[in-house]
Every structure is written in structure tokens, then in C-alpha cells.
Amino acid sequence: MVPILEWLPNNIANSGQGCKWGISWCIHTGFAMLCAGSVHIKNVHNTMLKNLLDACSASLGFYIIGYTLVYSRDNFDRVTIFIGTSIFFLMDVENYTFWLLQFAFAATAATIVA
Secondary structure: OOOHHHHHHHHHHHHHHHHHHHHHHHHHHHHHHHHHHHHOOOHHHHHHHHHHHHHHHHHHHHHHHHHHHHOOEEHHHHHHEOOOOOOHHHOOOHHHHHHHHHHHHHHHHHHHHO
């Protein structure tokens, strides 16, 4: 059995990241509603589909290569290269809630830009 003092800090951090994910995802949907409110009524479906596809493409892109570009750090002879090779497709990632939080930020940024 894991002592409570070793178990608790990690789960509190993960639940905090989960709450941050929920807030940033609400921001994403808020931007989608803002886009829908700024177009003519006949184009609302197209705008909402565009925002949904932004989120889907952001999830695939961030899953495949985005997380690696930002957080992978490989050292070869004490030289850190720009793009790492250790966590493509989330290989060897232990904290999936952090990935989910960063994905939500990337999807929100994609919605703002689009």
C-alpha cells in the first residue's frame, strides 16, 4: 500500500491540471461560439464544423509531433538538439494529464488563429 503522503501530491497536481484542461477547453468552445455569432445564420453550421475540425487536427498534430517538438530533450554528447526523438506518439510519457492540458492550449490557439 502506498503511503498517503507519497500518493497525495501527485494526484493533487494531476487534478489541478485536469481543472486547467477543463477551463481551457471551455475557452475553446467560447471562441467557437464567438465565431458562430459573428457569421450569418446560414453559415453557423460551417463555422462550428470548422472549429470541430480545428480541434481534431490539433489533437492529431499535437499527438504525433507537437508534444515532441516542445518537450522532448535528447542529449547527444552533452549537446541538446532542437527536436528530440524520445517521445513521438507519446512514447515513454508518464503524465498524460499534462499532455491533455497542453493539447487544449494548442487547440485553443488553433481556433483563435483560424
